[in-house]
Amino acid sequence: MSAPTPAPDNRPDPEAAAAAGPPPDPATRVENLAAPADRPASAQPAPSAQPAPSAQPVPSAQPVPPAPPAVGSRATAAPRIALQTPDGIDRLLRRRQGAVLAGVAGGVADHLKVPVIWVRAAFAVLSALAGAGLVAYALLWIFVPQNPAVTGPPTPTTARERRQAFGIAAIGLALVLIGTALGFSSAVGWVLGPLGLAAVGAAFIWREADDTRRARWRRSASGLATPGAGAWWRLGGGIALVIGGLTVFALGQFEFSAIRSALIAVLLTLVGIALITIPWWLRLVRALGDERSERIAETERAEIAAHLHDSVLQTLALIQRQSGDAREVLRLARGQERELRTWLYGPAGYAGARGAPGHTDGDTMLAAALATAAADVEDTYAVKVEPVVVGDAEVHPGLAALVAAAKEAMVNSAKHSGETELSVYAEVEGGTASVFVRDRGVGFDPNAVDADRRGLAESIRGRMDRHGGTARVRSEPGHGTEVELTMPIEQQQPPVELKKRPEKESARTADSTGADR
Amino acid sequence: MTEQDPTTPEDTETPQAKPPVRVFLVDDHAMFRSGVKAELAGLHDERIEVIGEAGSVGEAVVRIQGDQPDVVLLDVHMPDGGGRAVLDQVHDALPEVVFLALSVSDASEDVINVIRGGARGYVTKTISGRELADAVVRVAAGDAVFSPRLAGFVLDAFSEKPGTAPVSDPELDLLSPREREVLKLLARGYAYKEIASQLFISIKTVETHVSSVLRKTQKSNRYELSRWATDRRLV
Known part of the structure; x- marks a missing residue:
C-alpha cells in the first residue's frame, strides 16, 4: 500500500525512475522483455483486465517525439519501432520521459489521448477486482515497448503530479487489500484466470505478427476504438455480458455451487468478449484472404521472372555472342519468339487455363502437330513459318501422314525457294483436312523438274496416296510454289467398336490406336 | 483509289499529285517507335510521312486529336487500357482517322478486340517495312488489312460448328x-x-x-x- 518513495531523479532518466519503482523488475528486465505490442492490447482488452493498482504518475507529456532512437530497439522482436500507425495514431509505447513508475499509464493515456489521471484511476479501480488492475499494469509493462525516443522536450514530472499518482496508487493497493479481506478476490480469480491467459496469448500473437499483418490488425482495431453507430449496440451488449458474467459470479457465491457459477461467469464473459471483437475477427478473416491472393500474385510473378530468365535472357546472351552470324541470330530470335509466344498464348503455356477449348496438350491435335513441324523447319533452315489453322482434328495415321508431307513441303520451300518466309494454312472442313504450303520464291516448271525435286514431290505425293489423300503442286518459275495437301478425316477402316464412341468427331478420327484402347 | 486496274496496289508509281499519307505512331516502347520511323524513312516512300508519335494512351488521345493524322499505327498492349482505350476515346469523335493495329500479340482476343474497337486492320510487328508501308497506304485508301492470322x-x-448458336x-x-x-x-x-x-x-x-x-x-x-x-x- 505504501507507495514507493519517489525516485530520486526521474525526470531526465526514465530508466532510473523505473528502477526505483516498487515492482521487482528492474529497468533492465523491462528493456529485455519489451515487446512490440502496440495498440491492440490497450484498445480492446479494456473491458477485461486493464488498470493497475500501483498507479503511477506520469506527466501528460507529449506522447512521443519521433526520433529513431538507439536504446529502445533493444526490444527483442522489433528492431525498428514506428512511432505512429499508418493511420496516424500514436503507437502504444511506455513513456520514457517523466514516468513515475514504468511509464505504462502515461503511454496508455498518450495513446488513447485522455488525461493520464483517468488511466491511473482506472487502474486503481480495477485493482479492486482481485488485483486485476495490478495484473494489467504488469502485463503492459512487460509487453509494451518503451518509447525509443531519448531526446525530445524533457517534460518533467511535477511534484504535484507525482504526489497525485502515488495517491492513486495507494488507493489502488488499499482496494486490493480490502477485496482480499472480504474474500472477494478468490472468487474473482476464477474470472481473472482465463482473462489473464487470453490477454497474455493475445500479446504473444501480437508480438509474433509481422509488421504488415500488424498494420492490418491495427486498422481493424481502430474501427473498434471508434465504433460506427451500428457498432455501439454490439459493444454495449458485449460489455453488458461481461459485467453480467461478473455479476452472476458474485451472486453465485450465495446461490450456486461455486464451480457452476464460475463456469457460467466465464462463459458469459467470453461471449461478451467475442461480441465486442466481432468486427476485428471479420476483418482478420478478410485480411487473410487478401494475403492469400497477394501470395498467389507473388508466386505468379516469380514464375514469370523465372521463365523469362531461363528463356529470353539466355537467348539474348546467345545472340550477343553470335552477333556476327546474321542467320544464326535470326534463327535464335525466331525460335525464342516462338517459344515465348507458345508460353504466353498457347494452350499448354502460361495462359493454359484460358486456352481455347478443344485444344489439348501435346501433338495429338492437328494444329499442334503442324506447329511443331513448322517450328522444326524454322529451327533447321532459319526461315519464318507461321501456320494458320482453322478448325482442328485429332491426329490419326492419315493426318500424321498429312503433317509429315506438309513438313516435307516446308523443307522443300525453305531449301529451294530462296525465300525466308513461308505461308502455311490448314483447315478442317467438311470431313477433310487441307494444308497449303506456299512460298513466293523462284518457283519451277512442274513439267521440267530435275530428279531431286521430282523425288521430293513423289515422297510427298506417295505418302498422301497411301493414306487416301491427295497432293497437288502449283508452281511457275518466278512466281513461287504452292503445295496443296488434302486428307479425308474419316478413316476407311470401320472397326466395330467405333460405334460405341459417343462423340461424332472422335468416331470419325478413330484410328488403329483407338482400337487398341 | 488510283489503282483499280490490274496493276498492283504495291505499285509505287502513285500519282505525284497525291499528298503523302500522314502517319502517327502510338507505342509505349520508344525503341520500337524510332525503329519503325527509321524503317519507314529508309524506304524513301513518298506515299508516307510520319508526322508524330506518342508513348502513352493519354498522350496519344490528345495528340491525335490535335494532329489529325490520316493513319494511326496503334500498339495493342500499353498501360492504361492499351490500343483499345485510344480507339474508344478517339474513334467516334474522329471517324476519318484510320487505325491500323500493330502488335506482337497473336492472341485472338487481342486481334479481334482492336478490330471490333474500330481498327481497319491488324499486322504483327515482325512485318517488313515495305509491307507495313503498303498496309498503311491501303488502310488510308479505305481498305482493310488482314494478316493471314487475322x-x-x-x-x-x-x-459452322456443331453446337454453334x-x-x-x-x-x-x-x-x-x-x-x-x-x-x-x-x-x-x-x-x-x-x-x-x-x-x-x-x-x-x-x-x-x-x-x-x-x-x-x-x-x-x-x-x-x-x-x-x-x-x-x-x-
Missing part, C-alpha cells in the same frame, strides 16, 4: 461463299493481286469483299467474336 481467326469465328442476323453473322474464298486465300498468304487473278475478279472486288468481312467482324454478334472481344487479356 483471316484465320475470322474464318474460325464464322465457321443459331444465326440471328444472316446479313451480319454469315460470310458469303465469295468472302470465304477471299479470306481463305488471305490466310494462305496471297496478296490482293494474287487473289484477284486466282478468283478471276478485279482487285477492287477483292477489296470490297475484304471490307465487307471487316464490317461483319466488327458488327456481328456471333458468340466467338464477342467472347474474344470481351475475354481480353492484357499482358
